[in-house]
Amino acid sequence: xxxxxxxxxxxxxxxxxxxxxxxxxxxxxxxxxxxxxxxxxxxxxxxxxxxxxxxxxxxxxxxxxxxxxxxxxxxxxxxxxxxxxxxxxxxxxxxxxxxxxxxxxxxxxxxxxxxxxxxxxxxxxxxxxxxxxxxxxxxxxxxxxxxxxxxxxxxxxxxxxxxxxxxxxxxxxxxxxxxxxxxxxxxxxxxxxxxxxxxxxxxxxxxxxxxxxxxxxxxxxxxxxxxxxxxxxxxxxxxxxxxxxxxxxxxxxxxxxxxxxxxxxxxxxxxxxxxxxxxxxxxxxxxxxxxxxxxxxxxxxxxxxxxxxxxxxxxxxxxxxxxxxxxxxxxxxxxxxxxxxxxxxxxxxxxxxxxxxxxxxxxxxxxxxxxxx
Numbered sequence: 001x002x003x004x005x006x007x008x009x010x011x012x013x014x015x016x017x018x019x020x021x022x023x024x025x026x027x028x029x030x031x032x033x034x035x036x037x038x039x040x041x042x043x044x045x046x047x048x049x050x051x052x053x054x055x056x057x058x059x060x061x062x063x064x065x066x067x068x069x070x071x072x073x074x075x076x077x078x079x080x081x082x083x084x085x086x087x088x089x090x091x092x093x094x095x096x097x098x099x100x101x102x103x104x105x106x107x108x109x110x111x112x113x114x115x116x117x118x119x120x121x122x123x124x125x126x127x128x129x130x131x132x133x134x135x136x137x138x139x140x141x142x143x144x145x146x147x148x149x150x151x152x153x154x155x156x157x158x159x160x161x162x163x164x165x166x167x168x169x170x171x172x173x174x175x176x177x178x179x180x181x182x183x184x185x186x187x188x189x190x191x192x193x194x195x196x197x198x199x200x201x202x203x204x205x206x207x208x209x210x211x212x213x214x215x216x217x218x219x220x221x222x223x224x225x226x227x228x229x230x231x232x233x234x235x236x237x238x239x240x241x242x243x244x245x246x247x248x249x250x251x252x253x254x255x256x257x258x259x260x261x262x263x264x265x266x267x268x269x270x271x272x273x274x275x276x277x278x279x280x281x282x283x284x285x286x287x288x289x290x291x292x293x294x295x296x297x298x299x300x301x302x303x304x305x306x307x308x309x310x311x312x313x314x315x316x317x318x319x320x321x322x323x324x325x326x327x328x329x330x331x332x333x334x335x336x337x338x339x340x341x342x343x344x345x346x347x348x349x350x351x352x353x354x355x356x357x358x359x360x361x362x363x364x365x366x367x368x369x370x371x372x373x
Contacts, residue, residue, distance in 0.1 A: 014190070031163060033337070035170035036181050040209055042068040046175050065175035069168055079243070086240040090266060196351050203347045208340050214307035219246040221303060225295040226263070233287045236270030241288070245295065252323045252335050256299075260292040 049064035227242020326338030
Protein backbone atom coordinates (compact mmCIF):
# COMPACT_ATOMS: atom_id res chain seq x y z
CA UNK A 1 0.00 0.00 0.00
CA UNK A 2 2.85 2.31 0.91
CA UNK A 3 4.59 1.51 -2.38
CA UNK A 4 1.44 2.27 -4.38
CA UNK A 5 0.99 5.59 -2.55
CA UNK A 6 4.62 6.56 -3.16
CA UNK A 7 4.31 5.63 -6.85
CA UNK A 8 1.08 7.61 -7.15
CA UNK A 9 2.67 10.71 -5.60
CA UNK A 10 5.72 10.35 -7.87
CA UNK A 11 3.50 10.09 -10.97
CA UNK A 12 1.45 13.12 -9.91
CA UNK A 13 4.57 15.19 -9.27
CA UNK A 14 6.02 14.18 -12.62
CA UNK A 15 2.80 15.10 -14.44
CA UNK A 16 2.58 18.45 -12.62
CA UNK A 17 6.16 19.32 -13.56
CA UNK A 18 5.53 18.22 -17.14
CA UNK A 19 2.36 20.34 -17.30
CA UNK A 20 4.26 23.36 -15.92
CA UNK A 21 6.98 22.95 -18.56
CA UNK A 22 4.37 22.64 -21.32
CA UNK A 23 2.63 25.78 -20.03
CA UNK A 24 5.86 27.80 -19.93
CA UNK A 25 6.91 26.67 -23.42
CA UNK A 26 3.34 26.68 -24.77
CA UNK A 27 4.30 28.23 -28.13
CA UNK A 28 6.92 25.53 -28.79
CA UNK A 29 4.47 22.83 -27.69
CA UNK A 30 1.91 24.22 -30.17
CA UNK A 31 4.52 24.10 -32.97
CA UNK A 32 5.30 20.49 -32.05
CA UNK A 33 1.63 19.51 -31.95
CA UNK A 34 0.89 21.10 -35.33
CA UNK A 35 3.98 19.50 -36.85
CA UNK A 36 2.94 16.17 -35.37
CA UNK A 37 -0.56 16.48 -36.85
CA UNK A 38 0.83 17.40 -40.28
CA UNK A 39 3.31 14.53 -40.14
CA UNK A 40 0.57 12.07 -39.17
CA UNK A 41 -1.56 13.32 -42.08
CA UNK A 42 1.37 13.15 -44.53
CA UNK A 43 2.85 9.85 -43.32
CA UNK A 44 0.70 7.60 -45.60
CA UNK A 45 1.76 9.65 -48.65
CA UNK A 46 5.44 9.39 -47.67
CA UNK A 47 5.13 5.63 -47.23
CA UNK A 48 3.39 5.29 -50.61
CA UNK A 49 6.12 7.32 -52.36
CA UNK A 50 8.87 5.30 -50.67
CA UNK A 51 7.37 2.08 -52.08
CA UNK A 52 7.36 3.42 -55.67
CA UNK A 53 10.17 2.30 -57.93
CA UNK A 54 11.07 3.70 -61.35
CA UNK A 55 13.60 1.23 -62.71
CA UNK A 56 16.41 1.16 -60.18
CA UNK A 57 15.35 4.48 -58.69
CA UNK A 58 13.23 4.62 -55.57
CA UNK A 59 12.19 7.65 -53.56
CA UNK A 60 14.41 8.23 -50.53
CA UNK A 61 12.40 9.18 -47.49
CA UNK A 62 13.76 12.78 -47.26
CA UNK A 63 12.74 13.41 -50.89
CA UNK A 64 9.25 12.01 -50.19
CA UNK A 65 9.06 14.30 -47.14
CA UNK A 66 10.03 17.31 -49.29
CA UNK A 67 7.28 16.45 -51.79
CA UNK A 68 4.68 16.26 -49.00
CA UNK A 69 5.89 19.57 -47.52
CA UNK A 70 5.68 21.16 -50.98
CA UNK A 71 2.12 19.82 -51.35
CA UNK A 72 1.13 21.31 -47.96
CA UNK A 73 2.61 24.68 -48.95
CA UNK A 74 0.85 24.44 -52.31
CA UNK A 75 -2.54 23.85 -50.66
CA UNK A 76 -2.21 26.90 -48.41
CA UNK A 77 -0.84 28.98 -51.27
CA UNK A 78 -3.82 27.94 -53.40
CA UNK A 79 -6.22 29.10 -50.68
CA UNK A 80 -4.30 32.40 -50.50
CA UNK A 81 -4.52 32.83 -54.29
CA UNK A 82 -8.28 32.19 -54.24
CA UNK A 83 -8.95 34.59 -51.36
CA UNK A 84 -6.68 37.47 -52.42
CA UNK A 85 -8.73 38.74 -55.43
CA UNK A 86 -11.99 38.32 -53.49
CA UNK A 87 -10.68 40.34 -50.54
CA UNK A 88 -9.19 42.89 -52.94
CA UNK A 89 -12.60 43.34 -54.54
CA UNK A 90 -14.17 43.90 -51.12
CA UNK A 91 -11.61 46.62 -50.38
CA UNK A 92 -12.43 48.27 -53.72
CA UNK A 93 -16.13 48.16 -52.87
CA UNK A 94 -15.48 49.85 -49.53
CA UNK A 95 -13.27 52.47 -51.22
CA UNK A 96 -16.00 53.23 -53.75
CA UNK A 97 -18.49 54.29 -51.07
CA UNK A 98 -19.46 57.93 -51.57
CA UNK A 99 -18.81 59.88 -48.32
CA UNK A 100 -21.72 62.22 -49.13
CA UNK A 101 -24.09 59.25 -49.28
CA UNK A 102 -22.83 58.07 -45.89
CA UNK A 103 -23.21 61.57 -44.45
CA UNK A 104 -26.75 61.86 -45.79
CA UNK A 105 -27.65 58.46 -44.34
CA UNK A 106 -26.10 59.42 -41.00
CA UNK A 107 -28.07 62.71 -40.89
CA UNK A 108 -31.27 60.89 -41.79
CA UNK A 109 -30.66 58.36 -39.02
CA UNK A 110 -30.06 61.14 -36.46
CA UNK A 111 -33.21 62.95 -37.56
CA UNK A 112 -35.34 59.80 -37.20
CA UNK A 113 -33.74 59.03 -33.82
CA UNK A 114 -34.46 62.57 -32.59
CA UNK A 115 -38.13 62.28 -33.62
CA UNK A 116 -38.41 58.91 -31.87
CA UNK A 117 -36.83 60.32 -28.70
CA UNK A 118 -39.13 63.35 -28.63
CA UNK A 119 -42.15 61.10 -29.13
CA UNK A 120 -41.19 59.23 -25.94
CA UNK A 121 -40.37 62.45 -24.05
CA UNK A 122 -36.60 61.80 -24.06
CA UNK A 123 -34.55 65.00 -24.12
CA UNK A 124 -31.92 63.97 -26.69
CA UNK A 125 -31.12 65.95 -29.84
CA UNK A 126 -29.18 65.06 -32.96
CA UNK A 127 -26.44 67.52 -32.00
CA UNK A 128 -26.04 65.79 -28.61
CA UNK A 129 -25.49 62.44 -30.33
CA UNK A 130 -23.03 63.95 -32.82
CA UNK A 131 -21.03 65.65 -30.08
CA UNK A 132 -20.89 62.44 -28.03
CA UNK A 133 -19.73 60.50 -31.09
CA UNK A 134 -17.01 63.09 -31.86
CA UNK A 135 -15.78 62.95 -28.26
CA UNK A 136 -15.56 59.15 -28.41
CA UNK A 137 -13.68 59.24 -31.72
CA UNK A 138 -11.22 61.81 -30.38
CA UNK A 139 -10.65 59.73 -27.26
CA UNK A 140 -10.06 56.65 -29.41
CA UNK A 141 -7.59 58.57 -31.63
CA UNK A 142 -5.65 59.72 -28.54
CA UNK A 143 -5.41 56.16 -27.20
CA UNK A 144 -4.41 54.77 -30.60
CA UNK A 145 -0.63 55.02 -30.89
CA UNK A 146 0.07 54.57 -34.60
CA UNK A 147 3.80 53.99 -34.09
CA UNK A 148 3.13 51.40 -31.43
CA UNK A 149 0.48 49.78 -33.64
CA UNK A 150 2.90 49.30 -36.54
CA UNK A 151 5.62 47.96 -34.24
CA UNK A 152 3.13 45.40 -32.91
CA UNK A 153 2.10 44.57 -36.48
CA UNK A 154 5.73 43.97 -37.48
CA UNK A 155 6.17 41.78 -34.40
CA UNK A 156 3.08 39.74 -35.27
CA UNK A 157 4.23 39.24 -38.88
CA UNK A 158 7.68 38.15 -37.68
CA UNK A 159 6.11 35.71 -35.18
CA UNK A 160 3.92 34.22 -37.91
CA UNK A 161 6.92 33.63 -40.19
CA UNK A 162 8.89 32.07 -37.32
CA UNK A 163 5.92 29.81 -36.51
CA UNK A 164 5.50 28.73 -40.16
CA UNK A 165 9.22 27.98 -40.54
CA UNK A 166 9.36 26.07 -37.23
CA UNK A 167 6.28 23.97 -38.04
CA UNK A 168 7.49 23.09 -41.55
CA UNK A 169 11.01 22.34 -40.26
CA UNK A 170 9.69 20.01 -37.55
CA UNK A 171 7.22 18.40 -39.95
CA UNK A 172 9.98 17.66 -42.47
CA UNK A 173 12.19 15.89 -39.94
CA UNK A 174 9.22 14.05 -38.46
CA UNK A 175 8.36 12.73 -41.93
CA UNK A 176 11.93 11.98 -43.03
CA UNK A 177 12.82 10.29 -39.72
CA UNK A 178 9.60 8.47 -38.92
CA UNK A 179 8.29 9.37 -35.45
CA UNK A 180 11.31 11.41 -34.35
CA UNK A 181 9.15 13.85 -32.34
CA UNK A 182 7.52 11.06 -30.36
CA UNK A 183 10.84 9.24 -29.96
CA UNK A 184 12.39 12.41 -28.54
CA UNK A 185 9.40 13.02 -26.24
CA UNK A 186 9.62 9.44 -25.00
CA UNK A 187 13.16 10.05 -23.71
CA UNK A 188 11.77 12.68 -21.31
CA UNK A 189 9.75 10.02 -19.49
CA UNK A 190 11.34 7.82 -16.82
CA UNK A 191 12.15 4.28 -18.01
CA UNK A 192 9.47 2.67 -15.84
CA UNK A 193 6.80 4.93 -17.45
CA UNK A 194 7.75 4.43 -21.10
CA UNK A 195 5.30 1.57 -21.62
CA UNK A 196 2.58 3.91 -20.36
CA UNK A 197 3.86 6.52 -22.83
CA UNK A 198 3.50 4.04 -25.71
CA UNK A 199 -0.07 3.23 -24.68
CA UNK A 200 -0.95 6.94 -24.40
CA UNK A 201 0.54 7.68 -27.85
CA UNK A 202 -1.28 4.74 -29.44
CA UNK A 203 -4.68 5.71 -28.02
CA UNK A 204 -4.23 9.46 -28.49
CA UNK A 205 -3.02 9.23 -32.09
CA UNK A 206 -6.07 7.33 -33.29
CA UNK A 207 -8.59 9.55 -31.47
CA UNK A 208 -6.98 12.87 -32.43
CA UNK A 209 -6.58 11.84 -36.07
CA UNK A 210 -10.27 10.91 -36.16
CA UNK A 211 -11.17 14.20 -34.47
CA UNK A 212 -9.23 16.48 -36.79
CA UNK A 213 -10.34 14.45 -39.80
CA UNK A 214 -13.93 14.97 -38.67
CA UNK A 215 -13.32 18.69 -38.06
CA UNK A 216 -11.88 19.06 -41.58
CA UNK A 217 -14.92 17.34 -43.08
CA UNK A 218 -17.17 19.54 -40.91
CA UNK A 219 -15.44 22.70 -42.17
CA UNK A 220 -15.78 21.59 -45.79
CA UNK A 221 -19.49 20.71 -45.44
CA UNK A 222 -20.38 23.96 -43.62
CA UNK A 223 -18.43 26.00 -46.17
CA UNK A 224 -20.08 24.21 -49.11
CA UNK A 225 -23.58 24.65 -47.64
CA UNK A 226 -23.04 28.39 -47.14
CA UNK A 227 -21.27 28.95 -50.45
CA UNK A 228 -23.58 26.91 -52.70
CA UNK A 229 -26.81 28.10 -51.05
CA UNK A 230 -25.71 31.76 -51.26
CA UNK A 231 -24.74 31.28 -54.90
CA UNK A 232 -28.14 29.89 -55.91
CA UNK A 233 -29.92 32.58 -53.86
CA UNK A 234 -28.01 35.28 -55.74
CA UNK A 235 -25.99 36.55 -52.78
CA UNK A 236 -22.85 38.44 -53.97
CA UNK A 237 -19.40 36.95 -53.25
CA UNK A 238 -20.80 33.52 -52.44
CA UNK A 239 -17.35 31.89 -52.84
CA UNK A 240 -15.74 34.18 -50.25
CA UNK A 241 -18.68 33.65 -47.90
CA UNK A 242 -18.33 29.87 -48.23
CA UNK A 243 -14.57 29.87 -47.65
CA UNK A 244 -14.78 32.15 -44.59
CA UNK A 245 -17.67 30.12 -43.15
CA UNK A 246 -15.69 26.91 -43.42
CA UNK A 247 -12.44 28.35 -42.06
CA UNK A 248 -14.01 30.13 -39.08
CA UNK A 249 -16.05 27.06 -38.17
CA UNK A 250 -12.91 25.56 -36.62
CA UNK A 251 -13.41 27.99 -33.69
CA UNK A 252 -16.16 26.42 -31.52
CA UNK A 253 -19.28 28.52 -30.86
CA UNK A 254 -17.65 31.93 -31.48
CA UNK A 255 -16.41 31.14 -35.01
CA UNK A 256 -19.88 30.77 -36.58
CA UNK A 257 -21.05 34.03 -34.96
CA UNK A 258 -18.04 35.91 -36.37
CA UNK A 259 -18.69 34.20 -39.68
CA UNK A 260 -22.30 35.34 -40.01
CA UNK A 261 -21.39 38.94 -39.09
CA UNK A 262 -18.61 39.01 -41.71
CA UNK A 263 -20.83 37.33 -44.28
CA UNK A 264 -23.55 39.96 -43.82
CA UNK A 265 -21.00 42.78 -44.15
CA UNK A 266 -19.36 41.21 -47.22
CA UNK A 267 -22.66 40.57 -48.98
CA UNK A 268 -23.91 44.11 -48.28
CA UNK A 269 -20.71 45.88 -49.36
CA UNK A 270 -20.65 43.77 -52.53
CA UNK A 271 -24.01 45.27 -53.48
CA UNK A 272 -22.67 48.85 -53.46
CA UNK A 273 -21.91 48.97 -57.23
CA UNK A 274 -25.55 47.94 -57.86
CA UNK A 275 -26.92 51.00 -55.98
CA UNK A 276 -29.32 48.86 -53.93
CA UNK A 277 -32.38 50.10 -52.09
CA UNK A 278 -32.93 49.54 -48.38
CA UNK A 279 -35.27 46.62 -49.11
CA UNK A 280 -32.67 44.98 -51.37
CA UNK A 281 -30.09 45.13 -48.60
CA UNK A 282 -32.57 43.83 -46.02
CA UNK A 283 -33.63 40.96 -48.31
CA UNK A 284 -29.95 40.10 -48.86
CA UNK A 285 -29.28 40.04 -45.10
CA UNK A 286 -32.28 37.75 -44.55
CA UNK A 287 -30.97 35.30 -47.17
CA UNK A 288 -27.48 35.21 -45.62
CA UNK A 289 -28.83 34.69 -42.09
CA UNK A 290 -31.26 31.99 -43.28
CA UNK A 291 -28.46 30.08 -45.02
CA UNK A 292 -26.28 30.44 -41.92
CA UNK A 293 -29.10 29.08 -39.73
CA UNK A 294 -29.56 26.02 -41.97
CA UNK A 295 -25.81 25.35 -42.03
CA UNK A 296 -25.54 25.62 -38.23
CA UNK A 297 -28.53 23.36 -37.63
CA UNK A 298 -26.90 20.75 -39.85
CA UNK A 299 -23.60 21.22 -38.02
CA UNK A 300 -25.02 21.17 -34.48
CA UNK A 301 -27.44 18.26 -34.87
CA UNK A 302 -25.71 16.07 -37.47
CA UNK A 303 -21.99 16.78 -37.78
CA UNK A 304 -20.87 17.68 -34.25
CA UNK A 305 -22.56 14.75 -32.44
CA UNK A 306 -20.92 12.40 -34.92
CA UNK A 307 -17.47 14.02 -34.59
CA UNK A 308 -17.44 14.44 -30.80
CA UNK A 309 -19.30 11.23 -30.06
CA UNK A 310 -17.39 8.92 -32.40
CA UNK A 311 -13.91 10.42 -32.17
CA UNK A 312 -13.49 11.51 -28.52
CA UNK A 313 -16.37 9.62 -26.85
CA UNK A 314 -17.52 12.65 -24.87
CA UNK A 315 -20.95 14.13 -24.17
CA UNK A 316 -21.73 17.55 -25.77
CA UNK A 317 -22.21 19.13 -22.30
CA UNK A 318 -18.80 17.80 -21.28
CA UNK A 319 -17.24 19.29 -24.43
CA UNK A 320 -19.03 22.61 -23.90
CA UNK A 321 -17.63 23.00 -20.36
CA UNK A 322 -14.14 22.08 -21.56
CA UNK A 323 -14.28 24.67 -24.36
CA UNK A 324 -15.48 27.37 -21.95
CA UNK A 325 -12.58 26.61 -19.61
CA UNK A 326 -10.12 26.60 -22.52
CA UNK A 327 -11.44 29.97 -23.73
CA UNK A 328 -10.83 31.39 -20.25
CA UNK A 329 -7.25 30.12 -20.23
CA UNK A 330 -6.11 30.37 -23.85
CA UNK A 331 -8.63 32.47 -25.74
CA UNK A 332 -9.45 31.49 -29.33
CA UNK A 333 -6.38 29.25 -29.66
CA UNK A 334 -7.39 27.46 -26.48
CA UNK A 335 -10.86 26.83 -27.88
CA UNK A 336 -9.43 25.29 -31.06
CA UNK A 337 -7.18 22.87 -29.16
CA UNK A 338 -9.54 22.28 -26.23
CA UNK A 339 -10.95 18.95 -27.40
CA UNK A 340 -7.62 17.35 -28.45
CA UNK A 341 -5.94 18.40 -25.17
CA UNK A 342 -8.92 17.14 -23.18
CA UNK A 343 -8.73 13.85 -25.06
CA UNK A 344 -5.05 13.55 -24.17
CA UNK A 345 -5.76 14.35 -20.50
CA UNK A 346 -8.49 11.71 -20.34
CA UNK A 347 -6.19 9.08 -21.84
CA UNK A 348 -3.34 10.01 -19.45
CA UNK A 349 -5.67 9.81 -16.42
CA UNK A 350 -7.04 6.47 -17.61
CA UNK A 351 -3.54 5.09 -18.22
CA UNK A 352 -2.06 6.09 -14.86
CA UNK A 353 -5.10 6.07 -12.57
CA UNK A 354 -7.52 3.70 -14.32
CA UNK A 355 -7.22 1.11 -11.57
CA UNK A 356 -8.95 3.50 -9.16
CA UNK A 357 -12.10 3.42 -11.28
CA UNK A 358 -12.24 -0.29 -12.05
CA UNK A 359 -14.26 -1.13 -8.94
CA UNK A 360 -16.82 1.56 -9.70
CA UNK A 361 -17.07 0.34 -13.28
CA UNK A 362 -17.56 -3.26 -12.11
CA UNK A 363 -20.24 -2.17 -9.65
CA UNK A 364 -22.10 -0.36 -12.40
CA UNK A 365 -21.75 -3.40 -14.62
CA UNK A 366 -23.13 -5.67 -11.87
CA UNK A 367 -26.06 -3.28 -11.32
CA UNK A 368 -26.82 -3.27 -15.05
CA UNK A 369 -26.59 -7.07 -15.12
CA UNK A 370 -29.00 -7.36 -12.16
CA UNK A 371 -31.39 -4.91 -13.84
CA UNK A 372 -31.34 -7.00 -17.03
CA UNK A 373 -32.08 -10.15 -15.05
